[in-house]
Amino acid sequence: MSDILTPTEEALAEAPPPTRGGGALRYVLTKIGGGLVSFALVIVLGFLLFRALPGDVVATMFRGRPATPEMIANLKHQYGLDLPLWQQFVNYVGDLLRGDLGDSYVYRVPVWQKIEERFWPTVLLVGVSTLISVALGLWMGTRSGWRRGSRFDRISTGVALALWSTPTFWLGMLLLAATTGLFPTAGIVYSDTPPDFFSQALDIAHHMVLPTITMVAVTYAQYQLVMRSSLIEEMGADYLTTARAKGLRDDEVRRKHAVPNALLPTVTLVFLHLGFVIAGAISVETVFSWPGLGRLTYDALRVGDLPLLQGTFVVLAGAVIVMNVFADLLYRVLDPRVRAA
Amino acid sequence: MIIVRSRLLALGVTLMASALVTAPVAVSASASPAPARAAEATSGQDGKVLRIGVSREVDTLNPFMSITLMGTSILRSQFEFLTTYSQGSMTPEGALAEKWETSEDKLTWTYHIRKDVKWSDGKPVTAKDAAWTFQKMLDDETARTANGSYITQWESVTATDDWTLKIKTKVPQATMDALDIPIVPEHVWSKMSDISAAPEFPMVGNGPYYITEFKEAQFTKMKANKNYWRGAPKVDEIHFVYYSNSDAAVSALQSGEVDLINPLTPTQYDALQGEPDIQLNNAQNRRFNELLINPGAATNDGTPIGNGNPALKDVKLRQAIAQAIDTKTLVDKVWSGYATEAAGYIPPMFKDFAWEPTGDQVRKFDLDAANKALDEAGYKKGQDGVRLDKQGKPLNLRLLTHAERDIDENASPFIKGWLKEIGIEVTIEPKSDNQVNEETTRGEYDLAISGWSANPDPDYVLSLQTCANRPNADGTGATPDSFLCNEEYDELYAKQLSEFDRSKRIDIVKQMQALLYDEATLVIFGYDNALEAFRKDKFEGFPQQPTGSGVIMFQQSYWGLLGATPKGEGPVPVYDGSQGTESGEDTTDAAAEESSNTGLILGIVGGVLVVVLVVGLLVARGRRKTADDRE
């Protein structure tokens, strides 16, 4: 809350304005440091949560098939599960730093490999739908906020609220039911699509239609509502009166002055909401059988594959943290006031 | 100004990007609607493709590592085993091994390898490949991951010449004529540094098909092996397309994106009735479903393990529970009739060994009788209607179920409901398959839903209920089922093993089943059918196992895929001389019932529209104020 001054700061606010440009490195380092602390917390949490899960992981690995005590001991030893907990933690962190997330109990491959396979489909889905929903949300929010109370505002806000109130997976299910036969219902690409780039891209785009619509439908509303209210907040601002007094047209006032300012809180929100989008991705990927990280999480959950769950948890949380650090840095570029702070 | 411009630029780029993404989507949406796909697929440029929609995931396609049903099923077509199971009677018959014999002490087995088998890369298949594969498993613990159980008692493996394989075992082993172990080409696998690594594609094999591509969680592609010793298959490619949600697979079948799917739930099966181009297959299954009642789990040396409710040690209580389960309702409601009502331990598919209770022994579903029996046995009802055990504690039982398995999800509420009627409170605990396996193995359950697939020879499933089959001291080891340990049963089990007179053996097996029925450590509640469907506009049919009445997918062999017959390419082959060629009688032609799908779509679309509109209007009305006329 930059506009709120605590009493002690108030005394300082009168000090000569600080020079610009200084402390950029410091800012970047602080934000990256903060991200690293968060990531460290994720790692610790990942360990605590998944080591606390019930069930004997080794028995899971045998899937109920016969195993001699020696085999079990061997496996325990192999996975370092016979060590004291702190030792396990040290190993876990060490492995993690080397990019080793352990082996999936069920798939019998390194978790990292599994996650790598699933990473890009999720990036594609989340990326494209976030882009679309941000563009859509900002545009609609700007339109409805600037003409508050207009027919467009009333209807679009109503629709946005209604869509926002719907559970993602349900919307996906309805879309599935309503568009039977029009779009592929599952997967990312048909097995018999020719391997050339254009056919593949086209087929992937075709497969993306329903999941993307679902994701966009439930996420754009947030951006619209925030853009709308942040624009409304800015509407009373004096600099807009200045701009009008200068003789700017209404849309120029909006485009050149109101929107750039109203955009700032929205940018933060877009990134803060990535966690929420990831949640949406889990539902959407489950409903549309999209081979991404969300469904990997769900599958790992279903079969009780702890290292895999731990891996997806660390990677998803880590990705969101990275994006937020990025958002902080971006914010600094967008808002000159942050540069000074 | 610069800032503003660059920001607008960013926004523009964003919009452009989204437009770029949506444009091809729109184009492709209009360019290739589903019916077009169906047509395109039949005349695909790569020849005839069989696309199978599956909702089971491949763990890995490494034959040493794969343990899931999907992975092993695919590998069955990739690699020829020494023996396979016949299409008609599901008994072991020669495959890679033309014939085999065993020494008198049953410790040495000699297999004679077919001389006309070639790997898909053209190299001949010899006994050395088999020897290398088995030796690798004996030497390398990792290589034992998937199929290690078969070789734990082996002493040595040798290829005496290119066409003879000798295996010595430490103790007589019953499964030696049914070793479900993929045999890999030595010239490929001996070069692999990590035996557990993902294999390279195309994968050299000697089965009817070989794997050419595997996309995790998406599909597995196989090509027909033109050198296959039984003759090349009629289709050129098989694509196993993975659908994590089985409804999506059904939709894909409806729109012609896939040609064959398994399994179907009864609801899906019924929904497909009436589709003119779809052939349904309601196949009798070799599976029985059971409710385990923990009689006091113990290890094979008798040490109690687990945390089963001690009250269940009382056979009277177990019998009352058994009596409170209405198999008819379950067959009707859970399986919509696509199942057979419960009788004995051996599924009715195996007519000889199947048994049914008669006379006094019959425990007809009767809640009053069950209540009465419990009253008599001294289980008094507490104030809230829940019975108290002998220690005066209320009877609260946990019911362990497989999460997301159709049978478990649907049967468990019924079990809970009936048991409540006889004063037993049930808490349903759905767990992942692994957890269920684990917890049942360790005896950490009161009630659990389980099931097994029986073989033509009942030995294996019967062995599940012996004292010896209980787990090791540390709670692992064997795969126990109901933790029964009954001396009489064990004696009968030993007796049937050494009984060579089939009818006498059948009698003993039936006695054993009667005994199981009385012990009520497990309650059979039905034998569900395997439900499948395929596009009959594209395929004539597939060989079933057993011939005529059995399944297409997930056979105990590869007959269904090997004999896949595209439309217009003649009769479906039969790999079992004794049977006819036509499809079985259980395969129902889809009736010309009116499809209700259009109505559904309209209903849903309409409903959604109405909801959105109504809600939107409500909100909108609320915010209506005079619009400002600011410029």
Added chain:
Amino acid sequence: MTVPKNQPSPRALAWRRRGAAFTAGWREFAKQRAGLVGLGLLAVIVLLAILAPVITDREGLDVTKATGDRMESPSWEFLLGTDRPGRSVLLLTLWSARISLTVGFVATLLSVAIGTIIGILAAHYGRWVSAGLMRITDFFLVLPSLVLAIALSTVLERGIGTIILAIGLTSWPSAARLVRAQTLTIEARPYIERARALGGGHFHVISKHVLPAVLPLVFVNTTLAVGSAIVAESTLSFLGLGDPDPMRPSWGSMLRSAWLDSAIIAGAWWYLLPPGIAIGIVVLAFTMCGRALESVLNPRLREG
């Protein structure tokens, strides 16, 4: 100076003031039609949920007593058709409201309570407390909460309690930030300085000035958050982490059943639509109420 005896006591005065403030707030709220509609909807739904045991028979939830056939389409007997075991979907939807609303309310209360305490402490106390708490808050804010909730629900026993805990423990950070921001605004007001100068300690400042000023905002936040919590519950239930007891359905678990039972393939729209629409309406009602309340508190958001 003597005081006439007919004067109201200070306590009565304070209560009269609160009453007046409430009336004024209500009058402002009543001007918002969306808010009133939302409140009305909520009242009806909550009433129906509370009265469910009176107006219907819970036995109908027991599959063994189900009278309908598998996924019967709507009829006079079953206004919204039946589910796979033949239970009335209308009955299920009604009873599900109890669980869904309970989870929504309790989880929100939990998260708002955590959020409020952390938010106030982070704003009120000095650098280290504040920095530490905000670091944690930011961490949880950024964390994909569904993933964390999934992890939590996996660790703990399945059931309503776990779901509440999972939602409550993962959704507090936004409340904490909001409360912190508001607390900072309040604490920057000179009357806090005045209260300190009068000799008031931390407790006095928080309880007499900060909390009363923050509570309306917390209330609005609660109203808005219940909707999210209900959606979160449905998502967790849909993913199979809900209460497996068939006698305690929630809208999420109904949708899960519909999904697993192939309601889409079977064309059973009556099985698919009611729970989803119920969620939508309830969430929307909460949102409408919350937004109306918000504009009561923040006149800048008001129309016109």
Added chain:
Amino acid sequence: MPLLELRDLSVRYRNRGVEAVRGVNLTLDAGETLGLAGESGCGKSTLAMSVLRLLPPNADISGEILLDGEDVTTMKWGRLRAVRWTSAAIVFQGAMHALNPVQRVRDQIAEPIELHSKTEYSASALRKRVHELLAQVELPAEKGDSYPHELSGGQKQRVMIAMALACEPRLVIADEPTTALDVIVQAQVLALMSDLVAEKDIGLVMISHDLAVLASTCERLAVMYQGSLVEEGLSAEVITNPQHTHTQTLAAAFPTVGDPGSRYAPATSTTLPDAVPAPGDELLRTSDLHVTFRTRGVTHAVAGVDLSVRRGEIVALVGQSGSGKTTLARTILGLQEPTSGQVTYDGKPVPRSTRGLKAYRRQVQLVLQDPTSALNPRHSVYESIAEGLRIHKVPGDEREHVAAALDAAELRPPQEFMPLLPHQLSGGQRQRVVIAGALALEPKLLVADEPVASLDASVRGEILALLLRLRANLGLAALVITHDLGLAWNIADRVAVMYQGELVEVGPVDEVLNDPKHDYTRSLLAALPTTQPKETDLASG
């Protein structure tokens, strides 16, 4: 033809019902300067905004606004946009908010030029023009690259002026252009405006609540009261011989420093204490007090201050904002810990323990600048006053204490005020409630931080008179913190001038203000706007 002519102008806000401006007639010729005075809410800002039709959509305008003979109220949008900024430009109140925070000031200045110029400006020509404008307002060209938050208040106001001149308008309307600025900066900005207006022959309408400011800049003065124009005339005449009672109050509110008539006599309608009581022994002393902040770099907010207040004495602490006076006050109250040095009260050092501080705070009470925010809007008058009593668990009947405090603060009868909420009171009444809240604890010393700065001129004198009476009747000592030398002249016994954390001059008011020793005190005094229109250029100071 007059540059600007208002004919029977009325403005009514639909949602408020009351007319903000009622039938105002006003003319301004080219190159003329007019000051528009009035208290907050009198409609002067509405009047200014109506000239360019910048009022919100819910405002109804009636009458005529003739700008260069053309009626603004009936203009088409296109014409209005063309007129805006080219015919008339506005220097807005509080430049802090009137500039777009995320745009460089260069672009903001250039924007209207680009928009309105008939010919296409090249980038370099535009840049040159902006530099010219910046030079006119005496800002270096590099400042054009700054963002608003990087500029000080005075610089921002200069940017606003440069922006207003960008299209060379014939009329500039300045709405409270110097309100938020320090005395010295204010003087500089006013001088700059006067010069530019004179140089370019621009018509100027300046709006302020401060008659002195207007009188020093404008030829003519108009006074508004409750939406109507109550008096208009030449500045000197209006100031020296106000006709309307409201003008008289405004004129009297700001005393002339050095005028013996206003010594110990703030403008008030109430009776003032007859005699000035002699101060008693020393009550409070700070010795070598240092307060240092380390938020960004090191700031010495208070750097070695020795100050004493005796019983019954009123001491004024004068300084610009940022001079450290507020920090000093907070440190005296124990709200801020000193870095070194100490505060002694009644001969004993002020304790630092929570318990000790609590007892100390009963003796020393704080009165804040803005009574509106100093009272919890949710608490009734009774609760606000009883707050201190409750904190300290003062024995006796709470109600009687509250009534006594209200009575002492001259809110009579007390019973009527008790149930009221702050928003039901006027500004002066609110400040009395704050004072009553302090008095309820029967303190010995009041620390008043700008006690009248946010009050309307007419109320100012009343509150100051109350402080004088409290000192006379209760023997209350007061440390009054202010930027307003006139206030010190009005009520203080001694004055301490603070500059950059240090006290540069301390002494009896008459001595220090009549015969300042320190340069800083002198420049403060010199910067005071006088009621006589100035000839000299202060900007060099």
